[in-house]
Amino acid sequence: MTRNTVHGAGTERITAAVVREKNGDFIIETLERESDLRLDEVLVRVVATGLCQTDVHVRDQNLPTPLPAVLGHEGSGVVEAVGAAVQTVAPGDHVTMSYQSCGHCRSCLTGYPAYCERSFPLNFGGARADGTNALRDDAGHEIHGHFFGQSSFATHAVATERNVVKVPVDAPLELLGPLGCGIQTGAGAIMNSLAVPAGASVVVFGAGAVGLSAIMAAHAVGASPIIAVDVVDERLILAEELGATHTVNARTADVSASVRDIAPGGVDFALEITGRPSMLTLAVDVLAPLGTAGLIGGAPAGTQAPVDMNTLLGGRTVRGIAQGDSIPQLFIPELIKMHQAGRFPFDRLVTFYDFADINTAVADTQSGKAIKPILRIPTSHTISN
Template identity: 50%
Template sequence: MKIQAAVTHGLGEEFKFEEVELGEPKMNEVLVKIVASGVCHTDAVARDLGLSPFPAVLGHEGSGIVEKVGSAVTTIQAGDHVVLSFAYCGHCENCLTGHPTVCLNFNDLNFGGKMQDGTNRIHHHDHAVSTFFGQSSFGTFAVTNERNVVKVDPEVDLTLLGPLGCGIQTGAGTVLNRFKPEFGSSIAIYGSGAVGLSAVMAAKIAGCFNIIAVDIHDSRLELARELGATHTLNGKNVDVVQEIKKITKGGTHYAVETTGVPPVVKQAIHALRPLGSCAIVGVTPEITFDVHNDIMAEGKTVMGVIEGDSIPQVFIPQLVDYYKRGLFPFDKLTKVYDFDQLNEAFEDSKKGITIKPIVKIS
């Protein structure tokens, strides 16, 4: 079928809106009419650093309505409201033990440009176009594996829900799925973008006593306060480590580092109390640590967390329920753009004008 899609033809190039050919869903796949898609930093990294082969249709926070399902699909049916999340194989050791975010085939399935069977579903002038995250939601329709698809409450506006598929579940899941912080514990969140603010909201749900948001933009810190931060620190104005140790009487139990900025990563670790844990969730370059003094001597843990260590089919409906109860107001992070404003949405995200852009596609 012919669809409209935003195609990325080369490194750093703007999106071009073009007609492409989308293949029929195979036996374990689903055809989804895309309603909207979140704009995520990972899309920008893919465009600017070449995570996937070009040309590609990016987008990996899609939401929509199921049009058709393959003959072997059992959990989804036509008419379902769904959110699309990351691809995973479902049969490796990590998938089978409840950790699909670290699927042994994660990189191939999400960044390799092909579906799990090694073929392409998108073509342009008879040439293959890469699929991204097994979905490519910057198009009017998407074909994706059943495992990418999460059925959601039809009472909630689908336009809003796409970002739950990646960025928002990353922040919230790092707190609720990986840390599972004890009631009354302390946490610092570095960076008050969509991922960091989702972690702030999750920390409030978990009952953390001190929830400290760190950023360099006062407007974002103000929103962090509104969403549940008990303290906010502007890293340009204060000694972050010193202030956190003062607030917490020795350092935080947990830290979520979303910025990928090496000096900030070190702050996150230095501001932990002994036995504290720091989760690195941002794309981070090479950093030099004094392993003895920074980590080992105080029994600290530094870990990487992908996609909030979530099982999307379990966790995303939980986040929707939290939202309906008023406990997870992630809509305050979002701004909706028309599909033809996709390049503008990326630029606004880069400049910090919009925390979480969403493009409405149909």
């Protein structure tokens, strides 16, 4: 396999969106990137990157990634160079980038890298695993990068072999980035975490990108009924178009009564994606005996949700879900095949934005105007010093 490895001291200029202060705008800047790649690193020219609510949470410092930082964790692009030890991708390959994991802990070694023991520092620490960083601004100050092992709000991302996924060259590359986080989380919750069988009943609380991905997956595996719960009628309409058999507007209806009207005796599976404690309580309450509620939605540290302990005695289960229990290198290609076969039309969730309009994309996400923004990253010149 031909390699283009990067050697020698020096830097390369890239363009990136930098957030410098809590609640601040993303600022498009020129940064310096170390030209040397570590043995396991992969340099990706970013073609496009999804915008996720997690990026906004970090911008607002609801999650403690240090600032200033380059965020972005749903990138797709073309490999430009690889470290000397990289075996699975080569320059010219099309890839998506996903979450980071260590590969050595018990969770990673048993096939559950989404629950890596070092998950938080590797994905939110703003540096490599050894604490170093590849990015500096023009004044020579460190800019925190390596967010989710990529920092894809940039023309180039330094990823690793563990968190890049080779994808077919005939797949629409600029569309694929969100498969690395939000979309694989929703679909994986149904297909991997809960292993929902055909004919099972499912309710999904929250019809954003993750929830709608879960609904598409539930439809693909033959679940029925599939109930979507949200407060935005337009999203509920889209949920029906993507496979929901029933919808409930939580702003105007009694959700518990509505769900039980649709599924007498309760549902087999419930997914809570809103991060609201009352919704997790409700998700457990509407379960049938032996049903399972999966929690995806994040909440501030220390948030608690009341659950009737006697409800759990009916064989009901509550479990948390990270990244849809996905091994990205295995699951993302399957989602692409499903999309190509017309069974997983996640392109219906997407709105494209120019990279320069990143703050507009954030505003549209927060207002509900956009479900899954994708930023198109322009090709940038590189200058070696």
